[in-house]
Amino acid sequence: MKIETPPTAKPYEKPAGERRGLLIVNTGDGKGKTTAAIGLAVRASGRGKSVRFFQFMKVESARFGEHRALAQLGLTLEGLGDGFSWKSHDLEHSAALAREGWARAAAAIASGAHFLVVLDEITYPLIYGWLDLQAVLEALRQRPPQVHVVVTGRRCPQELIDLADTVSEMRMVKHAFQAGIPAQQGIEH
Numbered sequence: 545m546k547i548e549t550p551p552t553a554k555p556y557e558k559p560a561g562e563r564r565g566l567l568i569v570n571t572g573d574g575k576g577k578t579t580a581a582i583g584l585a586v587r588a589s590g591r592g593k594s595v596r597f598f599q600f601m602k603v604e605s606a607r608f609g610e611h612r613a614l615a616q617l618g619l620t621l622e623g624l625g626d627g628f629s630w631k632s633h634d635l636e637h638s639a640a641l642a643r644e645g646w647a648r649a650a651a652a653i654a655s656g657a658h659f660l661v662v663l664d665e666i667t668y669p670l671i672y673g674w675l676d677l678q679a680v681l682e683a684l685r686q687r688p689p690q691v692h693v694v695v696t697g698r699r700c701p702q703e704l705i706d707l708a709d710t711v712s713e714m715r716m717v718k719h720a721f722q723a724g725i726p727a728q729q730g731i732e733h
Contacts, residue, residue, distance in 0.1 A: 564689050564690070565687065565688070565689055565690050565691040565692045565693070566692050566693075566709040566710060567684055567692075567693050567695070567707060567708045567709050567710075568584070568692070568693070568694045568695070568708065568709065568710045568711075568712075569694075569695045569696075569700055569704060569705055569708040569710070569711040569712070570694065570695070570696045570712050570714065571667065571695075571696070571697060571698060571699070571700035571705070571711065571712070571713055571714070572698065572712075572713035572714035572715050572716075573698055573714070573715065573716045574713075574714030574715045574716040574717070575714060575716070575719070576714045577696040577697065577698075577714055578599075578610075578664050578665070578696055580696075580712065580714075581597075581662045581664055581694045581696050582597075582610055582614065584660060584662070584692075584694055585597055585614070585619055585660060585662055586614070586617065586619070588659050588660045588692075589617055589618065589619055593658075593659035593660060594657060594658040594659050594660075595619055595658060595659065595660045595661075595662070596622070596649075596652045596658045596660075596661045596662070597614075597619060597620065597621045597622060597661075597662040597664065598622050598624055598645060598648065598649045598652075598661070598662060598663055598664060598666075599621050599622065599623050599624060599625070599664040599665060600624050600625050600642055600645055600646075600663065600664060600665045600666045600668065600669050600697075601625045601627065601628065601629075601664075601665040601668055602621070602623035602624070602625060602627070602664075602665075603623045603625060603626055603627055604622070604623040604624070605623065606621070606623045608732060609729065609730055609732070621664075622648075624641060624642065624644070624645025624648070624649075625638065625641050625642065625645065625665075625669075626638050626641055629668070629672070638674070639669070639672070639674035642669035642672075642674040642675055643674065643675065645669075646666075646669070646675050646679075646680070649661065649663055649666075650680075650683045653683060653684070653687045653688075653691055653693060654683065654686070654687065654688070655688075656687075656688035656690065656691060658691060659690070659691070659692060660691075660692045660693075660694065661691060661692070661693050661694075662693075662694045662696070663693065663694065663695045663696070664694075664696045664697075665696055665697045666680070666695055666696070666697060667695070667696070667697025667698060667699055667700045667701070667704075668697055668698075670697075670701055670704075671699055671701065677701055677703060677704070680704070681703055681704065681707060684704075684707060685707065695708070
């Protein structure tokens with residue numbers, strides 16, 4: 545490890561642009577995409593802002609640790625799907641749930657009533673062809689100017705990356721699952 549000297553001067557100039565709603569993408573094959581979105585939701589909620597959090601692959605009845613903790617803060621993660629595609633008994637039904645979920649999410653975005661709208665794991669219904677990419681892009685372009693949107697999921701379409709204001713790619717360096725360690729409650733991986 546190389547030791548660094550801490551900066552003694554501010555390393556950037558304060559941006560002079562106008563504040564507006566941002567489109568933020570968390571993508572990549574590493575851990576932390578949803579976790580980062582949850583962090584933004586908590587941050588916004590802590591400032592008294594309205595948040596809607598849609599999970600495109602989770603079932604409506606999901607009660608993972610994040611669901612339980614966020615419920616205590618008054619935040620609900622809304623499951624729109626029926627779980628992992630490989631567990632689905634009917635992929636047409638899975639696609640229909642994604643379309644119904646997108647209609648709800650698009651309405652929430654267009655309403656302008658929410659400071660932050662999270663579209664967790666929406667990249668999967670997009671890359672599976674269950675949602676029309678152009679319709680999603682158009683809804684994001686036309687959103688009210690004060691609405692922030694976070695998109696998460698692996699293999700984010702380039703068109704969505706191009707539209708975004710901020711894109712973070714989580715890169716897997718090493719993963720416990722590859723060493724044969726199963727997912728664990730409270731850490732889920």
